[in-house]
Amino acid sequence: MSTPGRNGxxxxxxxxxxxxxxxxLRRGFSGEGWPLAWRSHDMKPGYDVVIVGGGVHGLAxxxxxxxxxxxxxxxxxxxxxxxxxxSGRNTAIVRSNYLTPEGVRFYDRSVKLYxxxxxxxxxxxxxxxxxxxxxxxxxxxxxxxxWRAEVNKLEGVDSEVIGPAEIKQLVPFxxxxxxxxxxxxxxxxHPPGGIIRHDAVVWxxxxxxxTNGVHIHQNTExxxxxxxxGRVLGVRTNRGxxxxxxxxxxxxxxxxxxxxxxxxxxxxxxxxxQAAVTERVKPFLHPVVVSGTLHVYVxxxxxxxxxxxxxxxxxxxxxxxxxxxxxxxxxxHVLELMPALAKLRLLRQWAGLCDMTPDFAPIMGKTPVDGFxxxxxxxxxxxxxxxxxxxxxxxxxxxxxxxxxxxxxDLARFTxxxxxxxxxxxxxxH
Amino acid sequence: MILLPCxxxxxxxxxxxxxxxxxxxxPDPNTTMPEEWRDYLYLRSxxxxxxxxxxxxxxGCRRYFTVERHTVSNEVREARAPAAxxxxx
Numbered sequence: 001m002s003t004p005g006r007n008g009x010x011x012x013x014x015x016x017x018x019x020x021x022x023x024x025l026r027r028g029f030s031g032e033g034w035p036l037a038w039r040s041h042d043m044k045p046g047y048d049v050v051i052v053g054g055g056v057h058g059l060a061x062x063x064x065x066x067x068x069x070x071x072x073x074x075x076x077x078x079x080x081x082x083x084x085x086x087s088g089r090n091t092a093i094v095r096s097n098y099l100t101p102e103g104v105r106f107y108d109r110s111v112k113l114y115x116x117x118x119x120x121x122x123x124x125x126x127x128x129x130x131x132x133x134x135x136x137x138x139x140x141x142x143x144x145x146x147w148r149a150e151v152n153k154l155e156g157v158d159s160e161v162i163g164p165a166e167i168k169q170l171v172p173f174x175x176x177x178x179x180x181x182x183x184x185x186x187x188x189x190h191p192p193g194g195i196i197r198h199d200a201v202v203w204x205x206x207x208x209x210x211t212n213g214v215h216i217h218q219n220t221e222x223x224x225x226x227x228x229x230g231r232v233l234g235v236r237t238n239r240g241x242x243x244x245x246x247x248x249x250x251x252x253x254x255x256x257x258x259x260x261x262x263x264x265x266x267x268x269x270x271x272x273x274q275a276a277v278t279e280r281v282k283p284f285l286h287p288v289v290v291s292g293t294l295h296v297y298v299x300x301x302x303x304x305x306x307x308x309x310x311x312x313x314x315x316x317x318x319x320x321x322x323x324x325x326x327x328x329x330x331x332x333h334v335l336e337l338m339p340a341l342a343k344l345r346l347l348r349q350w351a352g353l354c355d356m357t358p359d360f361a362p363i364m365g366k367t368p369v370d371g372f373x374x375x376x377x378x379x380x381x382x383x384x385x386x387x388x389x390x391x392x393x394x395x396x397x398x399x400x401x402x403x404x405x406x407x408x409x410d411l412a413r414f415t416x417x418x419x420x421x422x423x424x425x426x427x428x429x430h
Numbered sequence: 431m432i433l434l435p436c437x438x439x440x441x442x443x444x445x446x447x448x449x450x451x452x453x454x455x456x457p458d459p460n461t462t463m464p465e466e467w468r469d470y471l472y473l474r475s476x477x478x479x480x481x482x483x484x485x486x487x488x489x490g491c492r493r494y495f496t497v498e499r500h501t502v503s504n505e506v507r508e509a510r511a512p513a514a515x516x517x518x519x
Contacts, residue, residue: 228444256475269474270478319504326443417468
């Protein structure tokens with residue numbers, strides 16, 4: 001029974017309408033409600049693929065499995081609500097100016113996918129490529145910037161070291177005189193970098209996956225993973241057991257806990273990362289500004305709020321409570337860069353969980369357990385990798401072969417000594 | 431503010447301390463195979479619950495000690511001088 005109403009109705013799901021200015025206008029005049037963007041389903045006893053974690057990685061994997069490979073008997077299990085974990089807690093920065101060639105190629109593919117994502121998903125993800133500045137306050141930071149710029153250019157990514165005069169043109173109110181306590185010597189400028197609306201990305205992938213037959217189960221917590229003779233058989237949840245020959249761990253913050261259920265130990269430590277947002281003011285800051293030395297990054301949203309992020313907390317924890325110490329330190333660092341913000345008030349602060357790996361690169365691909373794949377270890381760089389990670393993990397599940405673009409990020413690299421050292425570009429440089 | 435009870439100095443703000451890592455025995459380098467050694471170097475339990483870990487009182491007595499902490503609530507159950515290996519004398 002379909003009961004059109006202002007908010008749609010629970011039973012009122014139909015084939016998704018195409019979002020457009022015309023349909024907005026039509027429904028605005030007719031008062032007809034919008035259908036739900038994704039449905040709730042009863043749990044089936046088994047699926048071809050079970051994905052643990054309903055964030056951007058899990059939903060993108062499900063979406064690309066359905067769209068690129070026609071595998072639709074897929075369940076995404078989310079213990080809370082979709083996008084409620086790291087996908088909704090990051091600072092929504094997208095960029096590809098990393099340090100290693102493997103990293104640059106990988107994140108560049110993600111930026112390319114993000115550029116056409118709104119059209120692909122018919123969902124406005126508000127990707128704003130406003131440019132990304134990583135400030136260098138000392139010689140070693142400038143050297144790393146040059147290194148990154150050259151690696152980026154070799155991989156075809158728009159990235160260049162610029163001087164104080166050019167920085168002044170991009171951010172006129174920043175003190176580049178050299179008189180500051182942390183003088184600005186230069187910056188790595190990455191024009192394709194920018195910010196995006198992270199909730200919309202999650203919802204867009206959820207809607208796309210649902211349209212193509214994927215089951216999204218919210219409030220469904222995976223409590224165990226059944227493994228026999230080195231093969232995964234399925235998962236145990238608070239809504240019953242689900243059989244599946246392939247289980248993909250797409251969790252962030254809980255990667256070690258979920259992998260441990262399958263008997264796979266991970267080289268991961270979980271740290272909270274705190275962020276904060278101010279009241280809204282008129283637009284004055286165009287690019288994203290990052291300072292590794294000051295452990296801070298700043299961007300202004302389309303609503304005018306300033307979003308501040310930092311580096312991870314100094315000790316491991318699964319707690320997402322904010323602390324006053326963090327706010328004090330953050331405010332001090334922001335004011336070093338932009339003293340004019342002194343009277344701005346903070347609206348709220350929050351924390352997300354970061355699964356840090358020894359080399360600041362993710363862990364993707366097969367594990368010693370047959371059929372149990374991981375897409376984890378996303379530290380502070382997971383959101384920007386969502387589309388490419390989903391595409392690559394879908395390839396892996398569909399073909400059984402590890403795609404070249406993620407080959408360097410396998411779990412075995414830690415025992416074989418093949419690190420992908422991204423610390424110079426990933427530790428604070430969101 | 432999270433307080434951490436140093437066995438020598440009493441409860442102090444956690445900012446005075448450095449987190450060292452999960453407590454655990456170091457394998458004997460003479461008999462350990464490279465694979466086990468790398469497991470020891472990189473693999474972590476990363477438990478969501480009670481863990482035993484080492485801390486260093488950086489801005490205090492500058493001594494190491496062992497703490498039992500719940501990583502979800504950050505509640506601390508016990509803090510004690512470290513076991514014989516690696517103890518500060």
